[in-house]
Amino acid sequence: MTETPALSMRPLDWAMLLLLSVLWGGSFLFVGLAVVDFQAFTIAFLRVVIGAAVLCAVLVSMRLKMPTKPGIWGAFFVMGALNGAVPFSLIAWGQSHIASGLASILIAVTPLFAVVVAHFATTDERVTFNRVTGVFAGFLGVVVLIGPEVLGGIHTDLLAQLAIVLAAAMYALASVYGRRFAKLEIPPLVVATGQVSASTILLLPIVLLVDKPWQLAPPSVVSWIAIGCLGVLSSGIAYLLYFRILASAGATNLMLVNFLVPVTAIAAGIIVLNEVLLAQHIAGMLLIAIGLMLMDGRVVAKIKALM
Numbered sequence: 001m002t003e004t005p006a007l008s009m010r011p012l013d014w015a016m017l018l019l020l021s022v023l024w025g026g027s028f029l030f031v032g033l034a035v036v037d038f039q040a041f042t043i044a045f046l047r048v049v050i051g052a053a054v055l056c057a058v059l060v061s062m063r064l065k066m067p068t069k070p071g072i073w074g075a076f077f078v079m080g081a082l083n084g085a086v087p088f089s090l091i092a093w094g095q096s097h098i099a100s101g102l103a104s105i106l107i108a109v110t111p112l113f114a115v116v117v118a119h120f121a122t123t124d125e126r127v128t129f130n131r132v133t134g135v136f137a138g139f140l141g142v143v144v145l146i147g148p149e150v151l152g153g154i155h156t157d158l159l160a161q162l163a164i165v166l167a168a169a170m171y172a173l174a175s176v177y178g179r180r181f182a183k184l185e186i187p188p189l190v191v192a193t194g195q196v197s198a199s200t201i202l203l204l205p206i207v208l209l210v211d212k213p214w215q216l217a218p219p220s221v222v223s224w225i226a227i228g229c230l231g232v233l234s235s236g237i238a239y240l241l242y243f244r245i246l247a248s249a250g251a252t253n254l255m256l257v258n259f260l261v262p263v264t265a266i267a268a269g270i271i272v273l274n275e276v277l278l279a280q281h282i283a284g285m286l287l288i289a290i291g292l293m294l295m296d297g298r299v300v301a302k303i304k305a306l307m
Contacts, residue, residue, distance in 0.1 A: 009249050009253050010248070010249075012248075013245055013248055013249040013253070016241050016244060016245050017245055017249075017253075017254075017256060017257055017260065018260065019241060020238055020241045020242060020245065020257050021257050021260030021261050021263070021264050022264045023233050023234050023237060023238040023241070024234060024238055024257065024261050024264075025260075025261045025262070025263075025264030025265040025267075025268060026229070026233065026234065026264070026268060027230055027233075027234035028265055029226075029268060030226040030227075030229045030230045030233075030234060031043060031226070031230065032226075033222055033223060033225075033226035034219075034223045034226040034227050034230065036220070036222075036223055037216070037217070037219035037220055037223040038213075038216075038219060038223060038227065039210075039211040039213070039216070040092030040093070040096065040211075041088075041089065041092055041203065041206050041207050041210050041211045042207050042211045042213045043092075043227065043230070044085075044088040044089065044092055044203055045200065045203040045204060045206070045207045046227050046230070046231060047088075047227070047230040047231050047234065047235050048084055048088075048196050048199040048200045048203060048231075048235055049200045049231070050227070050228065050230070050231020050232060050235065050236070051196045051231045051232070051234075051235025051236040051238075051239065052193065052196040052197045052199075052200050052236075053231075053236075054231065054232050054235075054236035054237075055189065055192055055193040055196060055197075055236050055239070055240065056193055056197075058189060058236075058240075059189060059190065059193050062189065064187060064189060064190055066190060066193065066194065067186065067190070067194075072184070072186070072194070073194065073198075075177075075180065075181070076191075076194035076195055076197070076198045077198040077201075077202070078177065079174060079177060079178055079181075079191075079194075079195045079198065080194075080195045080196070080197070080198025080199040080201075080202055081170075081198075081199075081202055082170050082171075082173050082174035082177060083170070083171065083174035083178070083195060083199070084195065084196065084198070084199030084202070084203070085198075085199045085202035085203050085206075086167070086170050087167035087168075087170045087171055088199070088203070089203070089206060090163040090164065090166055090167040090170070091107070091163070091164060091167050093160070093163055094160040094161070094163035094164040094167070096160075097159075097160035106161060106164040106165050106168065107164055107167060107168050107171075107258065108138075108139055108142040108168075108258050108259065108262070109139065109165060109168045110168040110169075110171045110172050110258045111135045111138065111139070111172075111256065111258055111259070112135055112136075112139065112172075113168060113169045113171075113172030113173075114171075114172040114175050114176065114254075115131055115132065115135055116172075117172050117173060117175075117176045118175075118176050118250070130294045131294075133294050134290075134291040134292065134293070134294030135291065136291075137287055137288075137290045137291035137294060138256070138259040138287070138288050138290075138291025138292065139259075139291075140287050140291075141259065141283075141284045141285065141286070141287030141288035141289075141290075141291060142258075142259060142262050142284065142288065143284075144280055144283050144284035144287060171258075175246060175254050178191070178195075178243065178246050179246060179247075179250070181243065181247070182246070182247040188240060188243035188244045188246075188247055189240055189243075191243045192236075192239040192240045192242065192243050195239065195243075196235060196236070196239055242254070245257075256292055259288045259291060259292065260288070262284075263284075263285055263288060266285075
């Protein structure tokens with residue numbers, strides 16, 4: 001079965017996907033700076049509350065209004081749990097026990113879940129040979145990109161690893177669940193604002209009960225700047241892009257961002273930290289590129305047409 005034209009990736013979709021990968025890839029740097037003074041759940045909460053404030057300001061400036069129907073807000077809270085509060089909490093706890101490199105590999109299984117969930121939950125994103133092959137090629141590329149050394153802890157802290165995998169499953173479910181907002185003709189900005197606001201409300205009691213931030217020393221200016229970047233760039237703008245891509249390109253194509261994030265993280269390390277580009281990085285990025293082309297399908301179709 002072939003991909004429906006409505007869910008093919010247009011140049012604008014690819015541009016938004018690349019920008020989203022940069023914003024989420026940069027979040028690793030911001031979290032690394034903020035974690036010096038803030039605890040994990042507090043970082044997650046501040047990230048979404050600042051993101052919600054930014055999106056609300058944009059919403060007001062564009063004279064858009066939030067829906068008032070309880071059913072829609074119920075969907076916002078489901079989306080906020082699946083795409084924010086639950087995975088943010090699972091990842092925060094998981095990364096306290098395993099290396100961030102291993103966590104990145106585990107979270108990259110999101111497209112695998114997305115392909116399966118979309119196949120059973122939608123009528124226009126069925127599993128195809130190209131999709132499955134592309135997903136596995138992309139996942140292999142992520143493993144090669146990060147390097148085999150992070151696999152040394154694959155048999156330790158099993159519960160932490162399962163927490164990261166469960167977070168990936170939550171993201172996949174969210175990508176499919178979120179399609180309902182496009183069918184309701186709710187603007188992506190409104191959906192993003194509703195979801196991040198719901199995530200804020202859901203995370204607040206976790207922060208108060210677990211982190212107790214009032215007991216900590218005053219954070220540094222650098223940590224506050226990092227938190228601001230997380231909220232404005234990696235949450236506010238990022239989720240606006242997320243829902244625009246979801247509405248125009250579908251759940252499975254959106255999950256390609258999980259393959260691109262490690263690439264942008266490596267690039268940031270080379271540019272900002274003067275890290276060296278290794279052969280494994282080149283090989284990994286080539287595999288990811290192959291996976292992206294297979295899942296998009298257009299390059300394969302053109303090759304077949306020429307044969």
